[in-house]
Amino acid sequence: MKQQHEKQRKAVALISGGLDSMLAVKVIQEQGIHVEGINFFTGFCVEGHTHAIRKKHKDKQKRNNALWVAEQLGIKLHIVDVVDEYKDILLNPVHGYGKNVNPCLDCKTFMVKKAVEWLKEHDFDFIITGEVVGQRPMSQRRETMPIVAKESGGDDLLVRPLSARQLPPTLPEREGWLDREKLYDFSGRTRKPQMALAAQFGFKDYAQPAGGCCMLTDENYAVKLQDMWTNRPSRDYELDDIIMLKMGRHFRLAPHLKIIIGREEGENNFMQGYKNQFVSIFPTSHPGALCLVDGEFKSDEELNQALALVARYSQGKNSPQVTLNIRQTDGTEQEYSIAPMATDAIKKEWLV
Amino acid sequence: MSNDITEHQLDARRLLCPLPVIRTQDAVNKLHSGDLLTVTSTDPGAKMDIPAWCRINGHEVTEIKEQDHEIIITIRVINQD
Numbered sequence: 001m002k003q004q005h006e007k008q009r010k011a012v013a014l015i016s017g018g019l020d021s022m023l024a025v026k027v028i029q030e031q032g033i034h035v036e037g038i039n040f041f042t043g044f045c046v047e048g049h050t051h052a053i054r055k056k057h058k059d060k061q062k063r064n065n066a067l068w069v070a071e072q073l074g075i076k077l078h079i080v081d082v083v084d085e086y087k088d089i090l091l092n093p094v095h096g097y098g099k100n101v102n103p104c105l106d107c108k109t110f111m112v113k114k115a116v117e118w119l120k121e122h123d124f125d126f127i128i129t130g131e132v133v134g135q136r137p138m139s140q141r142r143e144t145m146p147i148v149a150k151e152s153g154g155d156d157l158l159v160r161p162l163s164a165r166q167l168p169p170t171l172p173e174r175e176g177w178l179d180r181e182k183l184y185d186f187s188g189r190t191r192k193p194q195m196a197l198a199a200q201f202g203f204k205d206y207a208q209p210a211g212g213c214c215m216l217t218d219e220n221y222a223v224k225l226q227d228m229w230t231n232r233p234s235r236d237y238e239l240d241d242i243i244m245l246k247m248g249r250h251f252r253l254a255p256h257l258k259i260i261i262g263r264e265e266g267e268n269n270f271m272q273g274y275k276n277q278f279v280s281i282f283p284t285s286h287p288g289a290l291c292l293v294d295g296e297f298k299s300d301e302e303l304n305q306a307l308a309l310v311a312r313y314s315q316g317k318n319s320p321q322v323t324l325n326i327r328q329t330d331g332t333e334q335e336y337s338i339a340p341m342a343t344d345a346i347k348k349e350w351l352v
Numbered sequence: 353m354s355n356d357i358t359e360h361q362l363d364a365r366r367l368l369c370p371l372p373v374i375r376t377q378d379a380v381n382k383l384h385s386g387d388l389l390t391v392t393s394t395d396p397g398a399k400m401d402i403p404a405w406c407r408i409n410g411h412e413v414t415e416i417k418e419q420d421h422e423i424i425i426t427i428r429v430i431n432q433d
Contacts, residue, residue, distance in 0.1 A: 041370055064370050064397065067404045076408055079374050243368070273366045 009177045010034045010124040011159070012115055015077060016213055017065025019194055019206045020130030020162060025073050026201050027161040028128050031178055035128070037077040038118055039066040040111050042086040043242050044215040065207040072203070082114065083239050090216070091235050095147075100222035102214060104136065105144055112152035119157070126157040126172045132194075133163040133187040142166075162186045162194070215246065224250055227352045231255045240277070244292070247271065250352035251309060257295035258352070259306050261313050276329050281310045284335070285323035288314025308341035316340060357386040365422065369397040373405050380411060380429055387429045388414070392422055399423050 015037035070077035093103030156171040164183035173180040215221040224245040248260040262268035278292040297303040311322035364372035412428040
């Protein structure tokens with residue numbers, strides 16, 4: 001007869017696509033637990049959009065690492081679109097931002113909270129993450145990890161298999177669903193224990209360990225986001241806004257006017273899809289980049305600055321004149337001719 | 353549960369990773385075993401990601417083709433009612 005303690009226990013794992021969550025799942029699977037993964041799409045993932053858009057990254061494998069990890073581990077992966085819910089986390093973080101615009105502590109708490117909701121809905125027993133004590137300066141410190149557990153509602157259903165023996169025993173350990181002695185006591189920023197464990201499990205190919213997988217930790221991206229917030233009446237944003245910040249050269253010509261000039265064919269192709277949302281400028285006399293206009297021209301000077309910049313980034317940059325078309329969102333076009341802007345005339349303060 | 357197999361289309365063009373997978377996942381979750389879903393995407397990553405999602409969730413990819421910079425993937429939904 002099957003005893004109560006033999007019930008198949010089930011854990012849901014937060015899967016980022018990096019090494020730590022991969023190891024955490026494997027450690028728990030080794031104890032006979034059924035694991036499924038959950039991955040949250042906030043819109044700020046680094047790899048997806050940028051690699052897909054840019055030809056420069058053509059050598060990088062166009063794979064979703066969370067899916068790839070799930071397949072290596074033989075687990076199901078549930079990808080959840082949290083773009084709208086995430087806005088409140090980014091715009092109003094209770095615990096503030098890290099070095100850039102990264103609300104890491106609120107973000108981790110939010111994701112564990114979402115996992116708690118998923119767990120209840122799907123009748124799973126506990127949650128696992130790849131967190132390591134002392135690994136990250138904001139969300140993975142000894143003082144902040146209990147905050148995540150408490151504020152998310154995960155409490156003692158939240159197991160960090162790689163650092164479990166550094167932390168108080170959780171319910172799955174106390175109930176004997178997990179053998180605490182077979183969990184790990186990793187701590188600190190060193191990656192050596194994870195590398196050794198990966199080798200022990202035979203994992204040879206994995207994503208950049210502890211890689212910055214979030215654009216919000218990227219200084220250049222943070223500057224663009226802050227610029228957008230500063231120059232709009234509201235900090236609210238749509239998914240297209242945050243994707244646009246990942247592509248092109250951004251020139252802030254005035255508080256009410258920014259232009260985005262594609263850097264390469266891949267970006268230009270992708271930006272074509274926004275021509276019905278944004279006024280666009282493109283050279284017709286020479287090959288060149290597509291430009292999207294975020295805002296409006298309030299003077300001929302602004303219009304001429306934009307045209308001369310687009311001409312500057314076309315293959316006609318050394319020609320006396322470049323012909324360009326301005327296309328309105330309804331498809332109507334108007335032709336202009338202008339001298340490309342000299343490199344030393346490009347004001348540093350324009351470049352976001 | 354319906355015994356009628358139905359064919360469905362999903363337009364995931366101009367969406368980038370992981371949105372084509374999320375839209376595919378959400379569409380498949382509303383279908384029944386045997387149903388066919390054809391996803392059209394312009395994201396080059398979809399060619400790897402959608403089949404990977406199908407493999408880990410037990411669905412069958414019956415065809416992958418590329419035409420005019422579009423990736424067209426047909427999926428047969430398995431074991432889902």
